[in-house]
Amino acid sequence: MGALAGALLAALAAGMIPQEAQARVTVSPSTLSVGMGETKTLAIQGATGAVSVKSSDASKIGVRLAGSAVEVTGLQAGTAKVTVKDKVSSAIASVTVTQAAASGGAAGSGRLLASNCYQCHGTNGSGGFKPIRGEAVLEIPKKMREMALSAPGNDIMKAHSQGYTDEQLKALADWLAKQ
Numbered sequence: 601m602g603a604l605a606g607a608l609l610a611a612l613a614a615g616m617i618p619q620e621a622q623a624r625v626t627v628s629p630s631t632l633s634v635g636m637g638e639t640k641t642l643a644i645q646g647a648t649g650a651v652s653v654k655s656s657d658a659s660k661i662g663v664r665l666a667g668s669a670v671e672v673t674g675l676q677a678g679t680a681k682v683t684v685k686d687k688v689s690s691a692i693a694s695v696t697v698t699q700a701a702a703s704g705g706a707a708g709s710g711r712l713l714a715s716n717c718y719q720c721h722g723t724n725g726s727g728g729f730k731p732i733r734g735e736a737v738l739e740i741p742k743k744m745r746e747m748a749l750s751a752p753g754n755d756i757m758k759a760h761s762q763g764y765t766d767e768q769l770k771a772l773a774d775w776l777a778k779q
């Protein structure tokens with residue numbers, strides 16, 4: 601082993617040896633991947649006294665103490681940390697929230713399909729000519745069908761709305777609805 605590697609290991613080990621003899625709280629697993637809308641559980645061990653739990657980003661993950669476990673619910677894609685604290689120490693787990701939709705077929709392509717709309721309707725449908733957010737999202741499949749058939753005067757969307765199957769419109773509307 602090289603001198604540098606040896607020194608690194610020694611430093612690592614030093615940092616990992618608890619200063620006090622008291623048990624430290626741990627949370628496992630220390631990294632977790634959870635889908636949007638999905639709930640997974642982290643186990644808490646070695647806690648001393650009352651335990652509290654905190655999410656570093658409440659817009660990404662919801663956390664709830666459930667006995668000697670933490671229930672973590674994915675809210676929005678990204679990463680966040682769960683901090684578990686007891687009387688003497690704290691432990692952290694890193695959580696990655698994955699786009700649940702990315703795993704499956706038509707729904708997975710919703711994101712890609714919807715990105716075709718952003719140049720005119722703003723990122724995630726948030727602006728542009730006409731925002732396609734909120735209630736407007738629910739109307740997308742119907743409106744797109746109307747526009748595909750509509751009279752001239754709606755030329756941009758007429759052309760655009762003819763290029764999608766019903767399944768694709770549903771997938772992209774579902775995606776936008778979650779933004």
Ligand code: HEC
Binds near residue numbers: 720736
């Ligand atoms: C090249 C620009 C452009 C692109 C790309 C585009 N749109 Fe549009 N869209 C428009 C314009 C302009 C209007 C307003 C048309 C009107 O009302 O006369 C519109 C209107 C709409 C409306 C009707 C809104 C309402 O409340 O009446 C919906 C729904 C819509 N677009 C959905 C989409 C979706 C979904 C996509 C992506 C698949 C998309 N658009 C891509 C330009 C665009």
